[in-house]
Amino acid sequence: MTTLGILLVLVLLLVVFGLLFRLQIMTSIFSGSSSREIGVSNRVNAILFIIFMIVGGAAFAWSFIDNYDKMNPPIASVHGHATERMFWTTMIILGIVFTLTQILLFVYSYKYQHKEGRRAFFFPHNNKIEVIWTLIPAIVMAGLVFAGWKEWTRITGPAPKGSVVVEVMGKQFNWLVRYPGRDQKLGVVNYRLIDATNEFGFDLSDKNGIDDFVAPEIHVPKGHPVLLKIRSRDVLHAVYMPHFRVQMYAVPGMPTKFWFTPTKTTDEMRAQTGNPKFNYELACNQICGRGHFAMKLNIIVDEPDDYVAWYGQQKSFSEQNPDVLAGFKQKSDNLVDNETAASAAAVVPTAKASL
Amino acid sequence: MAANLPTQSQVQGGAGVTEPGIAHDEHAHHDEHHEQSFLQKYIFSTDHKVIAKQFLITGILWAIIGGTLSSLFRLQLGWPESTFEWLSPFLGKWIEAGKLNPEFYLALVTMHGTIMVFFVLTAGLSGTFSNFLIPLQIGARDMASGFMNMLSYWFFFLSSVVMFASLFIETGPAAAGWTIYPPLSALPQAIPGSGAGQTLWLVSMALFIVSQLLGGVNYITTVINLRTQGMSMSKLPLTIWAFFLTAILGLLSFPVLFSAALLLIFDRSFGTSFFLSDIYIAGQALPNTGGSPILFQHLFWFLGHPEVYIVIMPAMGMVSEILATNARKPIFGYRAMIGSLLGISLLSFIVWAHHMFVTGMNPFLGSVFMFLTLIIAVPSAVKTFNWLATLWRGNIRFTTAMLFSIGFVSLFIAGGLTGIVLGNAALDIQMHNTYFVVAHFHLVMGSSAFFGLWAGVYHWFPKMFGRMMDEKLGYVHFWLTFLGVYLVFLPMHYVGIAGFPRRYYAWTGFDTFSQFADLNKFISAAAIIAFFAQFVFIFNFFYSIFRGRRATENPWNSTTLEWTTPVVPGHGNWPGAIPAVHRWPYDYSKPGAAEDFIPQHVPYSQTQSSNLPYEKEME
Numbered sequence: 001m002t003t004l005g006i007l008l009v010l011v012l013l014l015v016v017f018g019l020l021f022r023l024q025i026m027t028s029i030f031s032g033s034s035s036r037e038i039g040v041s042n043r044v045n046a047i048l049f050i051i052f053m054i055v056g057g058a059a060f061a062w063s064f065i066d067n068y069d070k071m072n073p074p075i076a077s078v079h080g081h082a083t084e085r086m087f088w089t090t091m092i093i094l095g096i097v098f099t100l101t102q103i104l105l106f107v108y109s110y111k112y113q114h115k116e117g118r119r120a121f122f123f124p125h126n127n128k129i130e131v132i133w134t135l136i137p138a139i140v141m142a143g144l145v146f147a148g149w150k151e152w153t154r155i156t157g158p159a160p161k162g163s164v165v166v167e168v169m170g171k172q173f174n175w176l177v178r179y180p181g182r183d184q185k186l187g188v189v190n191y192r193l194i195d196a197t198n199e200f201g202f203d204l205s206d207k208n209g210i211d212d213f214v215a216p217e218i219h220v221p222k223g224h225p226v227l228l229k230i231r232s233r234d235v236l237h238a239v240y241m242p243h244f245r246v247q248m249y250a251v252p253g254m255p256t257k258f259w260f261t262p263t264k265t266t267d268e269m270r271a272q273t274g275n276p277k278f279n280y281e282l283a284c285n286q287i288c289g290r291g292h293f294a295m296k297l298n299i300i301v302d303e304p305d306d307y308v309a310w311y312g313q314q315k316s317f318s319e320q321n322p323d324v325l326a327g328f329k330q331k332s333d334n335l336v337d338n339e340t341a342a343s344a345a346a347v348v349p350t351a352k353a354s355l
Numbered sequence: 356m357a358a359n360l361p362t363q364s365q366v367q368g369g370a371g372v373t374e375p376g377i378a379h380d381e382h383a384h385h386d387e388h389h390e391q392s393f394l395q396k397y398i399f400s401t402d403h404k405v406i407a408k409q410f411l412i413t414g415i416l417w418a419i420i421g422g423t424l425s426s427l428f429r430l431q432l433g434w435p436e437s438t439f440e441w442l443s444p445f446l447g448k449w450i451e452a453g454k455l456n457p458e459f460y461l462a463l464v465t466m467h468g469t470i471m472v473f474f475v476l477t478a479g480l481s482g483t484f485s486n487f488l489i490p491l492q493i494g495a496r497d498m499a500s501g502f503m504n505m506l507s508y509w510f511f512f513l514s515s516v517v518m519f520a521s522l523f524i525e526t527g528p529a530a531a532g533w534t535i536y537p538p539l540s541a542l543p544q545a546i547p548g549s550g551a552g553q554t555l556w557l558v559s560m561a562l563f564i565v566s567q568l569l570g571g572v573n574y575i576t577t578v579i580n581l582r583t584q585g586m587s588m589s590k591l592p593l594t595i596w597a598f599f600l601t602a603i604l605g606l607l608s609f610p611v612l613f614s615a616a617l618l619l620i621f622d623r624s625f626g627t628s629f630f631l632s633d634i635y636i637a638g639q640a641l642p643n644t645g646g647s648p649i650l651f652q653h654l655f656w657f658l659g660h661p662e663v664y665i666v667i668m669p670a671m672g673m674v675s676e677i678l679a680t681n682a683r684k685p686i687f688g689y690r691a692m693i694g695s696l697l698g699i700s701l702l703s704f705i706v707w708a709h710h711m712f713v714t715g716m717n718p719f720l721g722s723v724f725m726f727l728t729l730i731i732a733v734p735s736a737v738k739t740f741n742w743l744a745t746l747w748r749g750n751i752r753f754t755t756a757m758l759f760s761i762g763f764v765s766l767f768i769a770g771g772l773t774g775i776v777l778g779n780a781a782l783d784i785q786m787h788n789t790y791f792v793v794a795h796f797h798l799v800m801g802s803s804a805f806f807g808l809w810a811g812v813y814h815w816f817p818k819m820f821g822r823m824m825d826e827k828l829g830y831v832h833f834w835l836t837f838l839g840v841y842l843v844f845l846p847m848h849y850v851g852i853a854g855f856p857r858r859y860y861a862w863t864g865f866d867t868f869s870q871f872a873d874l875n876k877f878i879s880a881a882a883i884i885a886f887f888a889q890f891v892f893i894f895n896f897f898y899s900i901f902r903g904r905r906a907t908e909n910p911w912n913s914t915t916l917e918w919t920t921p922v923v924p925g926h927g928n929w930p931g932a933i934p935a936v937h938r939w940p941y942d943y944s945k946p947g948a949a950e951d952f953i954p955q956h957v958p959y960s961q962t963q964s965s966n967l968p969y970e971k972e973m974e
Binding site for chain 2: 082106113247283296
């Protein structure tokens with residue numbers, strides 16, 4: 001019924017519109033304005049450009065300022081501060097260019113609107129001006145490229161020795177997390193071994209994997225470089241952690257990585273944002289199917305001590321799934337004892353200097 | 356027979372001489388054989404002007420479909436908590452208990468992108484205007500091969516039919532994004548749209564590429580061989596330069612997409628592993644190993660990036676032409692404009708991997724592509740400054756086409772600048788695949804190219820249909836659209852800076868993305884209103900074809916050759932001899948000239964009062 005009503009209103013509106021249109025044509029024919037080549041509307045359009053510039057510019061400025069706080073996710077990584085600075089510096093440069101060129105465009109449109117008897121200035125080219133305005137953008141670009149390149153090389157350079165290693169594996173439609181355990185070495189995984197229990201595809205015949213553990217969320221220590229190793233086991237996904245300014249695809253068959261140093265614990269961030277429920281979130285940012293928009297993982301940044309404590313409490317995958325381990329034991333017996341006791345403190349190597 | 360006309364014009368153009376005798380013969384025998392069957396004249400026509408209109412009208416139909424799809428998903432994004440029961444008469448089973456199916460949402464996004472990029476802004480824009488303007492502006496009777504040109508349209512039509520059909524199949528159309536990244540696009544287990552829908556998508560694109568290549572070869576050949584006497588490359592209107600380079604880009608890059616599609620078809624149907632490796636899906640480990648999904652991305656973007664210039668360059672060419680005509684001023688820096696087009700064309704082939712900074716590609720490669728990408732900003736900047744300089748001290752007539760051209764420059768600046776952020780690999784880490792990207796490319800290649808398309812339609816409508824479009828409706832259309840585009844895409848940057856990922860059915864699951872619910876509602880409302888404003892254009896277009904004010908031969912007092920043809924040019928374009936060309940296309944407001952424009956075919960001997968010193972020799 002409502003649909004019918006809406007349709008009826010639309011049809012009536014169209015009829016009214018059509019009639020008005022015919023009426024407008026008739027009047028313009030009778031008033032003779034249809035035969036005039038350049039009429040009042042030329043002036044109206046010129047004025048509209050100026051109005052558009054002023055009102056539009058003001059609205060843009062207002063909405064930008066109004067939304068500014070909401071559009072900057074708080075930063076929680078070392079390189080995040082650097083890229084954020086570069087982002088806004090670039091935006092300021094772009095903003096200046098944007099404002100100047102738009103003003104010129106609209107003001108020229110207004111100022112040089114048609115006037116009877118005036119003739120345009122025949123000005124086909126001017127090499128000097130052209131060289132200048134080719135060189136200026138080239139120089140500005142060179143500066144931006146250089147700054148970007150330096151930062152990019154630093155961010156994508158090798159992770160500092162002794163970084164905390166976490167592995168994330170994307171799957172439709174959630175994330176799996178794995179830690180290397182006490183030996184600091186991730187064991188081999190093989191996608192052919194994946195099943196409902198062994199979601200990661202642990203190959204426990206590799207002794208490095210025996211103490212690996214999985215976790216429902218990512219824990220990382222504040223102030224330590226974290227090396228994120230990234231995999232996918234089905235389609236493309238992307239690890240996107242807006243607060244840390246981190247993004248990297250998860251590619252089946254091609255492990256990727258990204259390292260960063262968190263600077264604020266979850267608790268500190270809760271205090272800073274005044275939101276007691278704040279959590280660092282990891283979102284999937286590469287279309288992956290039905291549940292793409294809900295592929296979330298929480299990241300918890302702990303004080304280093306809390307992190308060590310948490311790490312120490314985790315039970316290895318093999319310990320939790322003795323059946324799986326037994327399956328591999330049958331295949332090979334040369335497994336090293338689970339108790340290669342390294343102290344839990346070794347989990348956070350003394351790499352603080354790298355900060 | 357009318358059918359042998361192209362051959363004659365070929366001989367003529369090839370010889371580079373206009374022989375009035377032959378042309379007059381043609382004229383005579385033209386009038387005798389005017390009676391063509393409806394089928395020959397309007398359907399299987401080999402006349403470039405009819406083919407252009409076919410491309411245009413098909414493009415408009417596709418634009419309506421593409422726009423409708425975007426309105427549907429903007430509804431979902433603006434009102435994620437609402438139910439859309441009222442849509443179920445149209446969408447059927449894709450509305451589940453009042454909610455839009457998330458997989459269908461992805462299909463909507465995918466098809467919107469595919470339709471707009473390929474069917475509207477490639478075929479609809481470049482197909483229409485390359486066809487219409489190349490022979491008319493270079494002074495040729497038709498394309499080099501009218502038959503191939505006809506095939507180009509009909510392959511496009513076939514491709515359209517296949518793509519359209521895919522919207523209605525059981526498992527839904529392709530849903531892996533318009534970039535169809537495997538493995539998602541290769542595995543029906545991953546998303547139902549990757550079943551029959553994706554197959555049809557690939558078939559349709561293969562046909563589309565054939566159409567593009569047939570068209571492209573023709574455009575290039577025509578521009579090289581069929582220019583009229585005196586029409587040297589340095590006297591070509593910028594439109595032709597733009598179409599010419601666009602065709603070259605298409606010819607070199609579309610085959611690479613074809614190869615990507617072919618390999619994907621192999622992976623999907625014949626068990627190869629070009630793009631697939633180490634996959635466990637739907638409870639099963641697949642046998643494929645050794646393939647690389649990143650390889651597909653390289654192949655895709657090797658087309659995909661030139662593609663955005665394929666979309667924008669024709670618009671740039673037409674806007675240059677329209678700005679000069681309506682500012683009554685020569686385009687500023689004609690040679691720099693050609694140079695920047697050449698620069699953009701060349702660079703467009705070596706920047707593709709800036710779409711892939713965070714895919715796991717070697718970071719060194721990222722550095723190289725960042726460098727190349729930011730260079731391409733320079734020719735774009737030069738073009739912008741030249742357009743501004745063209746307006747400076749002009750005598751501007753605000754025809755609807757002129758409004759859209761000014762709008763084009765505004766949007767091109769707005770969208771182009773943010774490309775400098777995205778081309779910077781360090782900044783792309785945060786911005787990649789967010790709404791910042793969406794806002795960027797919708798401004799710089801989506802809206803701008805659409806503005807170029809509208810500018811072209813309003814400007815050349817009189818030559819296409821012999822009637823004028825209604826100016827007042829044109830103004831309403833322009834202002835609503837211009838406002839609408841900014842209201843949609845400026846705030847979208849805020850959403851993007853906040854990190855909202857694209858292709859999300861809803862952001863409600865994330866705390867991080869909870870703050871812009873109102874803004875998204877606003878964007879959706881603006882987008883839907885702007886979409887409905889397009890019906891003003893559609894009404895104006897079809898109404899004016901039949902009832903518009905009658906046009907004159909040269910309603911805009913323009914200099915280029917198409918305006919020397921009759922009001923409605925017939926088969927062969929000029930009833931008499933093809934005019935020879937003596938001067939560049941931008942002699943507007945030349946000091947000393949009687950009128951404020953001197954058409955290209957007027958020899959210097961007739962304009963002694965306005966000739967510049969170096970032109971005196973050519974008198």
